[in-house]
């Protein structure tokens with residue numbers, strides 16, 4: 195990993211662990227070795243300033259991360275929106291089963307059902323190309339805050355501000371890519387409106403499926419157990435990255451060769467124990483720890499309840515559609531799985547927001563900050579209106595939420611409309627100069643956008659879509675009756691205008707029937723053809739999906755502009771708020787997660803999520819067998835049950851529990867995107883793969899707390915036992931250099 199040469203200084207946020215340190219809890223059952231639990235998904239440039247030695251880690255900071263030499267971080271990659279680790283010199287990657295899910299689903303048919311039966315490549319030639327998968331490796335980074343913020347002037351409107359920042363980011367990315375051919379540049383906002391980093395990445399585009407256990411293991415417990423502890427899910431899979439023979443990133447070709455990572459992780463086949471130090475490296479997606487109480491209220495009262503309601507309905511529709519039709523069920527399975535994941539997480543967050551009284555706590559903190567500001571006339575002049583102004587933005591967002599969220603989701607929920615929207619939007623954007631386009635349609639991104647479109651097309655089922663469209667239109671009709679007055683009189687709403695045209699329920703149903711009959715978007719050739727049409731040609735299209743998008747488009751563009759205006763306002767206000775908070779608390783903070791590489795550390799430990807309940811931190815095969823009912827999602831392959839009966843645990847039994855350990859619980863600071871993160875022991879060796887959090891820890895996205903923040907990973911011993919002993923893929927254990935005894 196390199197530090198990019200630049201005049202800019204690196205973001206120098208010296209994290210004083212002491213100030214963030216949230217006092218340690220001694221585990222009720224025993225005394226942890228490592229007693230420091232801290233909040234923090236630390237950016238890699240801050241690793242050197244962490245006192246990792248005192249946590250029990252035996253590696254020096256520069257063995258973990260260095261700009262000068264090969265380090266542990268070089269063994270970590272991002273697999274689509276998850277994390278993965280290289281575990282062999284030949285580009286073998288371990289990640290979660292749920293991260294490889296789309297690849298397994300795509301390769302499966304009702305007759306050759308890898309989701310149900312699992313998959314094992316007997317040779318490299320059998321590894322299955324996974325279209326739509328990329329592996330991203332962080333190469334270097336630098337601070338570009340000054341360059342980004344110099345695009346902003348004080349007299350800009352909020353919309354102009356967002357557009358100026360976006361444009362500058364795009365310019366920086368394009369320039370960096372022209373200077374570093376073959377690499378991809380991405381600017382990440384570290385602190386809203388305040389600091390930005392430019393990362394250079396290698397993207398590998400030929401990714402193949404190597405091994406996946408059956409979903410009965412990889413997704414054992416399904417949605418019932420998702421976000422829960424105790425857990426017994428073998429949520430892991432193996433993939434492999436390939437490059438062209440000259441080592442360059444390339445699309446799939448049979449001539450490609452395995453990628454040689456700079457570094458791969460060593461597997462520790464004897465695992466880790468309760469109270470041991472663990473550390474995770476990975477790409478956590480998004481957190482909102484620096485947002486105000488107004489944001490939390492918006493989440494609690496508007497967005498999360500909306501998501502729970504909408505997703506429950508969508509899942510129900512798709513489950514019913516696939517009940518007696520395995521091909522259709524396979525088509526929907528990836529979508530159901532991701533919706534169910536977010537739906538349950540949202541319920542956890544709602545519960546946590548109320549139970550942990552996060553809004554109230556944040557209000558108290560803000561009131562103390564406001565007092566501090568009010569105590570000094572200069573501070574009043576600079577920051578006096580900050581909190582009320584932020585509140586106003588969220589107030590507007592909240593009052594408009596039911597309508598805006600429903601309208602935005604109209605073109606997400608109905609897959610055919612989602613496809614038509616991308617086609618229509620792309621055509622309009624692609625005629626603009628490259629730098630002025632929405633990011634997805636810039637030349638550097640368009641190929642990926644089309645690839646995602648084709649993948650999404652695979653899941654389209656028009657009869658299901660008919661129900662989705664009908665349901666969404668009915669929601670809009672209802673909202674039309676009781677929606678609040680628009681903020682400005684000039685604001686038109688082409689979607690509501692359209693919906694007002696339905697005289698009664700029958701008219702709506704007739705429209706939906708005609709919609710399905712009149713679209714060819716389900717045919718791949720039509721989709722490809724539409725992608726070639728100009729905006730004018732699309733406006734003439736008789737296809738009902740394109741026509742409906744054309745009707746909705748003015749309002750959707752208005753929503754896009756409204757979003758950018760709010761983003762511009764919040765960017766400026768949050769930037770100033772951070773300065774005020776830093777002065778008040780005399781401290782710096784860890785930036786919110788933003789899909790860039792982070793480190794978090796903690797201890798394997800249980801917790802007490804409810805009064806009188808203590809949950810210990812290691813589950814075992816015995817628990818798997820006890821949970822097995824033979825009914826989904828608690829089915830186990832016969833061979834697992836037989837090996838359990840025979841106590842054929844090989845060398846993978848836990849020394850004290852006498853069973854194969856299955857899952858681990860630990861108090862690191864993680865969020866979505868940490869799925870697939872390696873769990874590393876104090877020597878930096880792989881002892882498991884992170885895949886989830888406890889229900890109470892879904893609230894991590896808003897606040898971390900040592901009492902309830904617990905992450906969940908699959909124990910490496912279960913991974914090795916399932917792979918080698920149950921499915922006989924011993925070649926993979928050899929490849930990972932796991933000693934045979």
Ligand code: ASP
Pocket residue numbers: 535864865866867868869885886887
């Ligand atoms: N299973 C989780 C996910 O959806 C991981 C997490 O959020 O902790 O990515």
